[in-house]
Every structure is written in C-alpha cells, then in structure tokens.
Amino acid sequence: MIYDLAVPSQLLAALLPDLTLMGGAILLLLAAAWRPESDAHQRLIGRGAMGLVVLTMGSVIATALRGATVTDGPIAMDGFRWTMDLVILLGALGTIAISTEQHVRDGIKHPESHVLVLFAASGMMILAAARDLMVIFLGIEIMSVAVYVLAGLNRRSSRAAEGALKYFLLGAFATGFLLYGMALIYGATGETRLQEIAAALIRHSLALDPMFLVGMGLLLIGLAFKVAAVPFHMWAPDVYDGAPAPIAGFMAASVKAAAFATFLRIWYETFYSVYGLWANTVAWVAILTMVVGNVVALSQTNIKRMLAYSSIVHSGYLLVAVTAGTAVASGAVTFYLLAYTLATLGAFAVVGALQPVGETDAPIASYEGLWTVRPWLAVGMAIYLLAFLGFPVFGGMGFFAKWYLLSAAIASPGRLVLLSVIVVLTSVISAGYYLSIIRAMFMKPRAADAPEIPAAGPLTRTVLVVAAVLIVALGILPGQITPLTARSGFAPHPVDPALLSIPAQP
Amino acid sequence: MLAESLLLSAVLFTIGVVGVLTRRNAIILFMCVELMLNAVNLSFVALSKLYGATGQVFVIMVMTVAAAEAAVGLAIIISIFRHRQTVHLDDINLLKG
Numbered sequence: 299m300i301y302d303l304a305v306p307s308q309l310l311a312a313l314l315p316d317l318t319l320m321g322g323a324i325l326l327l328l329a330a331a332w333r334p335e336s337d338a339h340q341r342l343i344g345r346g347a348m349g350l351v352v353l354t355m356g357s358v359i360a361t362a363l364r365g366a367t368v369t370d371g372p373i374a375m376d377g378f379r380w381t382m383d384l385v386i387l388l389g390a391l392g393t394i395a396i397s398t399e400q401h402v403r404d405g406i407k408h409p410e411s412h413v414l415v416l417f418a419a420s421g422m423m424i425l426a427a428a429r430d431l432m433v434i435f436l437g438i439e440i441m442s443v444a445v446y447v448l449a450g451l452n453r454r455s456s457r458a459a460e461g462a463l464k465y466f467l468l469g470a471f472a473t474g475f476l477l478y479g480m481a482l483i484y485g486a487t488g489e490t491r492l493q494e495i496a497a498a499l500i501r502h503s504l505a506l507d508p509m510f511l512v513g514m515g516l517l518l519i520g521l522a523f524k525v526a527a528v529p530f531h532m533w534a535p536d537v538y539d540g541a542p543a544p545i546a547g548f549m550a551a552s553v554k555a556a557a558f559a560t561f562l563r564i565w566y567e568t569f570y571s572v573y574g575l576w577a578n579t580v581a582w583v584a585i586l587t588m589v590v591g592n593v594v595a596l597s598q599t600n601i602k603r604m605l606a607y608s609s610i611v612h613s614g615y616l617l618v619a620v621t622a623g624t625a626v627a628s629g630a631v632t633f634y635l636l637a638y639t640l641a642t643l644g645a646f647a648v649v650g651a652l653q654p655v656g657e658t659d660a661p662i663a664s665y666e667g668l669w670t671v672r673p674w675l676a677v678g679m680a681i682y683l684l685a686f687l688g689f690p691v692f693g694g695m696g697f698f699a700k701w702y703l704l705s706a707a708i709a710s711p712g713r714l715v716l717l718s719v720i721v722v723l724t725s726v727i728s729a730g731y732y733l734s735i736i737r738a739m740f741m742k743p744r745a746a747d748a749p750e751i752p753a754a755g756p757l758t759r760t761v762l763v764v765a766a767v768l769i770v771a772l773g774i775l776p777g778q779i780t781p782l783t784a785r786s787g788f789a790p791h792p793v794d795p796a797l798l799s800i801p802a803q804p
Numbered sequence: 805m806l807a808e809s810l811l812l813s814a815v816l817f818t819i820g821v822v823g824v825l826t827r828r829n830a831i832i833l834f835m836c837v838e839l840m841l842n843a844v845n846l847s848f849v850a851l852s853k854l855y856g857a858t859g860q861v862f863v864i865m866v867m868t869v870a871a872a873e874a875a876v877g878l879a880i881i882i883s884i885f886r887h888r889q890t891v892h893l894d895d896i897n898l899l900k901g
Contacts, residue, residue: 432862439869443876450880456887457898462880464899467833470873471824474840477866478817481847481859485810488855490862536899 344398422556461540476520482513547646587614667744694773
C-alpha cells in the first residue's frame with residue numbers, strides 16, 4: 299500500500315523505527331542520570347541500550363515487511379532505507395557491546411555514552427530515510443553533534459580532547475559548506491524536496507545555472523568531509539587516534555555508512571539528470587582518495603591511524619560505486635557497507651583489547667607475536683584485515699564486496715574501466731600495510747618486555763566471533779544476503795541521453 | 805534587494821571561510837563558523853521572499869541546530885583548556901602522523 303505522509307497515523311507508521319529508537323533513548327538518558335556514575339550503572343545502561351537497538355531492528359524489519367511505500371514527501375520508505383537502517387543499527391549494537399567492557403578498562407564511568415551512540419544512530423537512520431534537504435541537514439547534525447561528544451568521551455585524556463576539538467571545528471566548518479550548498483540549490487530551484495528539485499532541474503534545464511552548480515559543488519564538499527574523502531580527510535586520523543577504540547570504530551563504520559546513504563540518495567534521486575556534470579568530479583575525488591589514502595597508510599606506525607587511513611581508502615572505493623550511477627551500484631554499496639561495518643567493528647574491538655590503559659598510543663609493533671599469546675585475537679584480526687583487503691576465501695565478504703563493486707562499475711553505462719583498474723591497483727598497495735600486520739602477528743616473536751594482554755570480556759568476544767563468522771560465512775555463501783542488498787538498490791531515474799553527452803570517464 | 809542580500813551573504817560566508825583558514829584561536833574559529841552559518845541564514849531568508857516560507861522554516865532549524873552545536877563546541881573548548889591551559893591551535897599538537 300502507499301502511505302500518505304500527511305495523515306498522522308500513516309506518518310507515525312512510516313517513522314515507527316526512528317521514533318522507537320529516539321523515544322527509548324530519551325528514557326534511557328533519564329535512567330542514566332538517575333543514579334551516580336559507576337561501572338555497574340554504566341554496564342546496566344549499556345545492556346538497556348543494546349536491548350533498545352535490538353527492539354529497533356525488530357521494528358525496522360516489521361515495518362519493512364509491511365511493504366508500504368510512499369511516492370513523495372520528506373522521507374522515503376524503500377529497501378535502501380531498511381537495509382541501511384539495519385547496517386547502521388548493527389554498527390551501533392556492536393559499538394555498545396564492546397564499549398560497555400572497554401569503558402571499564404579505560405576508567406570511563408559515563409552511562410550516557412551509550413545513549414549518545416543511540417542518538418547518533420537515530421540521526422543516521424533519519425539520514426537513510428531523508429528525502430528533503432531540511433531533514434538531511436537535521437539528520438547530519440543529530441548524528442554529528444552526538445559524535446563530537448563521543449570523540450571527547452575520555453575526559454582525562456588530553457589526546458581525546460584534542461581529537462574532539464579538531465573533529466568539532468572541521469565538522470562545523472563542513473556543515474557550513476553543506477548548508478550553503480543547500481541554500482544555493484534552494485535558490486536555484488525553489489524547492490527542498492529531492493524529487494521536486496530533480497523535477498525543477500529538468501523543467502527549467504538548470505544544469506548550467508551557476509547558482510545550482512556552485513550549490514552542488516558545496517554540497518559535494520560538505521559530504522566529502524563527512525565521509526573523509528581526500529582532500530577533506532585530514533581530521534580522520536587525529537580523531538580516531540584520540541577517541542576510545544570502540545567509538546573510533548563507530549565513527550569509521552556507521553558514520554560513514556550513514557553519510558554514504560544520504561550521498562547516494564541525493565546524487566541518485568536528485569542529480570541523476572546532470573550525471574555528466576558530477577561524474578567526472580566524483581571520479582577524481584575517488585581516485586585521489588584511493589591513491590593518497592593508500593600511500594599514506596603505508597607509512598603509519600600507529601594502528602589506529604593506519605585503520606583511519608584504511609577507512610579513508612574505503613570511502614574512495616565506495617565513491618567509485620557512487621560514480622557508476624546504477625541500481626546495481628547502489629546494491630553493491632549496501633553490501634560493501636555491511637562487510638565493511640563487520641570488519642571495522644571487529645578490528646577496532648581487537649585494537650581496544652590490545653591497547654594499554656592510559657594515554658599511550660597503539661603502535662603496530664605491539665602486535666608482534668600476538669599469535670603466541672592470544673591466538674584467537676590474532677586469527678580474528680587476520681580475518682578482518684583480509685576482509686578490508688578483499689582477499690578471496692579468508693577475507694570472506696570483503697572479496698565479494700570488491701567483486702560486486704567492480705562489476706557494477708564496469709557494467710555501468712559510463713564503463714568505468716580506468717576507475718576499476720585504479721581500485722585493483724590501489725588494493726594491491728593496501729596489501730602492503732594489511733599483510734605487514736598479519737606478518738607481525740603470526741611470524742614475529744613476542745618481545746620479552748611486551749605487556750600482558752588481559753582477556754577480552756564475554757561481550758567483546760561475542761562481537762569478535764560474530765563479526766568473523768559472518769564475514770567468512772557470507773563470504774562462502776554471499777547468495778544468502780545478496781537478494782536483500784540487491785533489492786535495496788534504488789535506480790536513478792531514466793536520463794535523457796542528450797544530458798549524458800559530457801563524458802563520464804576521467 | 806534579492807541580489808544585494810545574496811551578495812552580502814556570499815561576502816559574509818567568504819569572510820567566515822577565510823577566518824577559519826587563517827586564524828589559530830579555537831574560539832575565533834568557532835565564531836567564524838557561526839558567521840558562515842548566519843550568512844547562509846541570510847540567503848535563506850532572502851530567497852524565501854521569492855519562494856515562500858520554506859526558507860524561513862529552514863532558518864529556524866539552522867538556528868536551533870547552531871545553538872545545540874555551540875553548547876557542545878564550547879564544552880569541548882573548555883575541556884581542552886582544562887588540559888592545556890590554551891585554546892591556541894598551534895599549541896594543540898599531540899596528534900600527528
């Protein structure tokens with residue numbers, strides 16, 4: 299059936315998952331403030347937050363199974379929204395599970411940290427649904443403001459405060475660009491709804507209107523900041539370095555997934571008719587991101603900074619799929635984001651488990667000989683890194699993620715052969731830093747003075763095992779999940795071939 | 805009036821961007837970001853004369869969000885001041901690489 303969002307009951311039904319999460323998060327915030335800070339209270343609120351995320355997942359699935367759609371209005375109800383919701387909530391669930399235990403080790407007793415993760419996740423869910431520039435702006439800000447606070451969660455750490463400051467200043471700066479882009483697009487078209495903007499673009503053939511062009515460019519800059527694409531990536535390594543490991547994982551996985559969800563929706567639902575105008579630019583940003591990210595990652599000695607550059611590189615790969623501009627490509631993006639979320643959660647859980655308490659950083663040298671002391675952590679980390687690399691069989695889903703991405707890029711009308719070649723070549727470069735960690739873990743002896751690694755708690759272990767098993771299992775049987783991600787792909791509307799005359803190949 | 809308002813908005817936005825890129829004090833940087841947001845607000849209000857109330861609604865949203873952002877941002881600046889006794893970005897340089 300088709301919902302009419304002007305009817306309050308149908309609007310409520312369309313927003314049920316988002317309202318469940320937000321309402322529950324507000325109640326949990328009250329509960330968090332109810333008692334003084336302590337480890338036990340922090341764990342209790344963490345349990346409650348995990349329960350709420352599972353409940354929200356249930357309501358996402360229930361709403362999705364009802365099969366309702368909307369034709370217009372400020373929010374969408376389609377497979378893309380539901381799949382992205384599940385990917386985002388999976389990231390939030392894993393983050394909360396790891397951080398309830400990691401916080402005890404780091405001496406963080408704030409129960410509200412889990413509520414902030416929930417608020418950020420609700421902003422992300424709004425982003426996955428938003429079809430109106432105003433709603434997109436609110437979603438980005440609900441997400442970002444919560445994540446600024448999370449970045450500086452460890453108040454005793456000077457590094458965390460520094461990371462939070464950099465994130466906040468650059469994030470607010472990027473918001474300015476994003477907003478000015480929205481204002482100029484509103485000025486050029488007189489609309490804020492994505493479909494209305496798309497219609498106005500074709501109706502008034504605004505493709506070469508300077509106000510619209512500058513607006514689209516500024517919007518691209520703002521979103522490139524949020525997904526940490528080169529040259530707007532400088533904040534990512536510093537922020538991930540300063541933040542507690544589980545939160546860094548949340549920023550790398552879910553924030554990126556949500557930013558790509560809205561990126562894809564704006565570009566596919568609104569700017570499809572001017573494909574020729576943006577395809578080149580996005581392709582160049584993708585190339586820069588892949589090359590610079592990979593080359594700089596090679597020289598990192600701190601594992602959190604290395605993973606930050608690796609997350610920048612993955613933004614580059616995903617931008618290749620955005621450039622492809624087809625329904626297959628958007629399905630490939632959701633599959634990629636699912637694989638990437640699982641691997642990121644696992645990798646940052648290992649980083650957290652191995653990070654010594656206090657202000658010290660996480661040098662790659664401390665991973666030497668991990669196999670001899672904590673073999674299962676080493677095996678898990680190897681699977682996550684191979685998934686990042688896209689290694690066949692052992693990398694599981696990571697291999698198919700790259701496979702679908704490359705086949706979508708080559709099968710697209712633009713035939714992005716050059717971009718695909720760069721994806722493959724830069725993946726080879728990335729083997730340099732992923733495999734060197736694996737070599738350090740398995741082939742180097744443990745230093746005699748290496749600190750002892752405390753056993754990971756039961757929740758962290760569960761996340762590690764579930765992430766590794768899902769990556770490998772869905773890598774062997776990707777057919778179990780591809781129907782879902784393929785259905786979630788939304789097609790850009792048919793384009794007048796005359797508008798495609800500007801070549802899409804850089 | 806519309807053209808003049810949009811021009812003024814563009815000038816204010818540019819001043820904000822240049823300020824963020826050249827100044828090194830966190831508070832001044834933050835003020836420049838606020839200048840950027842308010843320049844955008846001016847654009848929205850000016851454009852809503854042409855297109856109806858949507859632009860004005862957007863401005864209310866932006867102001868609300870800017871207030872929330874200011875609360876979080878100033879708290880973060882205070883927390884770094886407690887650690888370092890400075891808000892000058894050249895002195896805040898633990899994270900590198």
